[in-house]
Amino acid sequence: MFGRLGNVYVLHLAEAKAQQRRLSQPGRPVDANLGVFLRLLGVIGLGLCAAGLVSMMVA
Structure with missing residues (x-):
């Protein structure tokens, strides 16, 4: 979980x-x-x- 948060933070810094x-x-x-x-x-x-495909698989 913390690895993903770190990636999001790095992405945020790069975007800024x-x-x-x-x-x-x-x-x-x-x-x-x-x-x-x-x-x-x-x-x-x-x-x-993607949402349409998921809804078709569920139905």
């Missing part, structure tokens, strides 16, 4: 460092949010597919 790098860049294009949005849609889609 990446966000700090992104915010420090002054000429960042506005369309950079499109990639994040598409990644979010992909993750949500995979989650829904």
